[in-house]
Amino acid sequence: MDWNYTAVGDLLTFDHTLDDDTLTESRPYSAPIIEEARGDLAALTVSILKENITNPGGTVLSASGGFDSRLLLAALLHLGIRPRLLVCGPRGNFDRDVVEEMGKRLSLEVIAVELNAQDYVDHAERIVEVTGGTKAARHWHTYLYPLKAGLDTNSNIVVGANGESMRSYYFDRGLLAHATTALPSQPLLRKFWKAKAKNPFRPDQWQGLSEPVRENLYGQGSRRRIDRLVAASRGRDFLSSLDHFYYHQRVRNFIGNGLKLYRQFGEVVAPMTDRRWVAVAQSMPRTQKLGSRWHRHAIKSLCPELLSFPEQGTGRPMAVDPGRLYWMKKSGGGLPYADYANWFRSPAFTDMVMDRRDSIRELMSPDLVESLMKSGSIRQIAPIASLAVFASLGGS
Numbered sequence: 001m002d003w004n005y006t007a008v009g010d011l012l013t014f015d016h017t018l019d020d021d022t023l024t025e026s027r028p029y030s031a032p033i034i035e036e037a038r039g040d041l042a043a044l045t046v047s048i049l050k051e052n053i054t055n056p057g058g059t060v061l062s063a064s065g066g067f068d069s070r071l072l073l074a075a076l077l078h079l080g081i082r083p084r085l086l087v088c089g090p091r092g093n094f095d096r097d098v099v100e101e102m103g104k105r106l107s108l109e110v111i112a113v114e115l116n117a118q119d120y121v122d123h124a125e126r127i128v129e130v131t132g133g134t135k136a137a138r139h140w141h142t143y144l145y146p147l148k149a150g151l152d153t154n155s156n157i158v159v160g161a162n163g164e165s166m167r168s169y170y171f172d173r174g175l176l177a178h179a180t181t182a183l184p185s186q187p188l189l190r191k192f193w194k195a196k197a198k199n200p201f202r203p204d205q206w207q208g209l210s211e212p213v214r215e216n217l218y219g220q221g222s223r224r225r226i227d228r229l230v231a232a233s234r235g236r237d238f239l240s241s242l243d244h245f246y247y248h249q250r251v252r253n254f255i256g257n258g259l260k261l262y263r264q265f266g267e268v269v270a271p272m273t274d275r276r277w278v279a280v281a282q283s284m285p286r287t288q289k290l291g292s293r294w295h296r297h298a299i300k301s302l303c304p305e306l307l308s309f310p311e312q313g314t315g316r317p318m319a320v321d322p323g324r325l326y327w328m329k330k331s332g333g334g335l336p337y338a339d340y341a342n343w344f345r346s347p348a349f350t351d352m353v354m355d356r357r358d359s360i361r362e363l364m365s366p367d368l369v370e371s372l373m374k375s376g377s378i379r380q381i382a383p384i385a386s387l388a389v390f391a392s393l394g395g396s
Helices: 005-014 041-052 067-078 094-106 117-122 124-131 141-149 174-182 185-196 203-208 211-217 219-231 238-262 275-283 286-302 304-308 347-354 366-375 378-392
Strands: 059-062 084-088 110-113 156-158 267-269
Touching (some): 041 067, 041 286, 059 067, 067 304, 084 141, 117 141, 211 219
Parallel strands (some): 059 156, 084 110
């Protein structure tokens, strides 16, 4: 196979490709220009939903206990639309518990889906086919839980993709974030991406990697990746540069793949990816983005009752101001929605990858694949599984 080793390295180091890269070839890409605009972003969210909801009675919200889906629920209720709430996770998971409590109090139907290892095995080929192999296995749930929910194909699936444009996804650190505006952005960006884009392999595993992969992940290859990441982060300062990268790279590739998977099961409505929404979000002051302050304000204006449910990581109602050191006070959210530590080491999942290990011999040795499937980290196993399935399908 004629691998694009740069794209392979990107997938291994930070979960998605850049620009318009695929795993087997690379095409030039020009990011769309978004001009800043002014406006009431909460009202615009409602307006975009109203424009795009074609089946009010068949509306399903991809729900969680977080800010983005809670904002969208507030906007839908403001429009008089009562969606079914689709949530993924076992009982004891924060999202599942909060969504079920919301459904109970607001008399909304909740569709709770629990995944298992066999789901990932049974649908691996279709997921990889849809995403061209560029979605690591630990992110396949955006196909699996709508599938298991048994949605009608004429459903409107409302998702909160790109809500992070009204936070500071990569550096939501309050006063510390504000302090970065006084510092040169290029050195900060270089330091940030060096920490963020570390390759997942230990030195004792290097020899199991093919020479092209080693060259891409280490030495000059690693420095070229950092150069590309810095160049793709363009803005007035450190924070706006990271915002630019998030929208033009992560949203396009990582989140874009997630939207492709949702679209297999209905008509996707993602208001926060609308260019009008992004343009207004870009113009908003940083003080409203840090600590999700704008989200709190918007939910209060549309459906204040939703602020009474707890915020993940704090246990306090979402209405409570986050305070100055909010990013240091977060705690876990109970059980995870997916038990990857056990699922990816299950016999069925391990066999799926091991049966395909020869297909990625150009990337790493079969012995290394076997070793990683037995004792590797989830961060290693997840992209390798996707690469192996992709290659076994002939790279289509």
